[in-house]
Amino acid sequence: MKGLGGLLGFALLLELLPRLGIVPRQHFPPFSAMCASLAEQAGRGAFWAAVGGTLRIWLLGLAVAVAGGVLLGLVIGSVPVLRAATASTIEFLRPIPSVALLPLAVVLFSAPVRSILLLVVYASLWPVLIQVLHGVADVDPVARETADSYRLGRWERTRYLVWPTMLPYAMTGIRLATSIALVLTVTGELFIGGTEGLGEQLSLARNSGDDGVALMYGLVIVAGVLGVAANLVTRRAERAVLAWHPSVRRELPL
Template identity: 40%
Template sequence: MSAQTLPRTRPASPATRWSRRAAGALAFAALIELAARTGLADREVLPPATEIVARAAALLFDPAFGAHALTSLLAWTIGLCLATALAVPLGLLLGSVPVIDAATRSVVEFLRPIPSVALIPLVALVIGTGLQHRITLVVYASLWPILYNTMYGLRGVDPLAKESLRAYGFGPLSVLLRVSLPSSAPFIATGVRLAAGVALILTVSTEIVAGRGEGIGVFIFFAGIAVPARMTDILAGVFWVGLFGVVVNALLVAAERRAFRWHHAQLGGRA
């Protein structure tokens, strides 16, 4: 008796995925609201979700908070762009030249596990606590996901395609630009998307530790050291950081799907 073929599950539509995510977010907000309203949680520590959202909406019209948000956005953007500009060529070099990869592997493996947050005091002593401080740490933290995804993508390039181009007289650089780079581009894009989240974490963390200047992290820091602590302001700031991360990730995923439809088709349409 022949085995039955199981029907292939179709991937959920974008509308279905977003509705599920929205339902999960609403359920989480309702849980916070219930805990605060019923006394399961101290309202001074965990205000109701409606108060947090109301305060977050009010911050949209606060010029001071707008200045904080723009400063954080600037540090995040510059840091992520610099990390991409450095990591992609470096990843292509290490992934294409085994001798250089072998010579630098010990240094890379030594630097990669160092927590970026642990470098905040050192970088502050060396270059100060201004915008350059945040950008430096964002670049360092964001470099690794892009670098390793670039190298991983190069390992998956079809060797037959490269040999075919070499057979027609193309040199190593032409093979890299015509075959290796386009084939590894989806992996590079995934690395940039992962690095975007890391860059956001480092931007806000550095601002909180520095506790001076402008930035959403500075806003959260001063709300936390107030007496009593302004928990609604803290969580409203966290709300905007989280929402920004969700929006950026969604935009990057949409850009990946649009630019690399062939890649997602090979993966079966998974996100």
């Protein structure tokens, strides 16, 4: 309820700022005008096609990043020599902004969707990979010694020792990567174009003069709603997957 109250308060602020003349109305219309323009677009098939296009790129890029991040994290984290050899490379590549790769993505892939996917995967991979590496390194030394005593193989160690320790870290990385993937999807569509997604619709609305200003902000609201929905879904998934973990499990009433 507090979160809903905060959203309603923010919407009221967006309505009052232009009406009171605090911000120029031609550049920042009231919230009601944004919603009206968005409601008009909601009756058109092109709008839902744009939402669907953004969702496809977003989820596909996120799936590739999660799979790659978990697999690489497990392999690198489980081999001390490999982790030491790749540590400096990871620390060098991780801070590079994904938007800086826009020219490279366009040159490598003529298809806009592939170019955007490159940006999404690159940006979303790092939170998952780093968290998985931390999770693998956090395995209890006593548990490792116990596994050595029982002469567990690599598969048994991964399944019963590494995976339960790493999973909470991985879920945190996935939650962070979900938002990052959405940001890069819309950004790529906005600057690369050719996808008919929300980002391209934003660009068209921005370039259509005063008539498109309200729609532009309305599309920004849609992107924000998608982000909030994704955060809620990932948090619920995290609680479901980690129901056994002490950080999530609630104490049963006596």
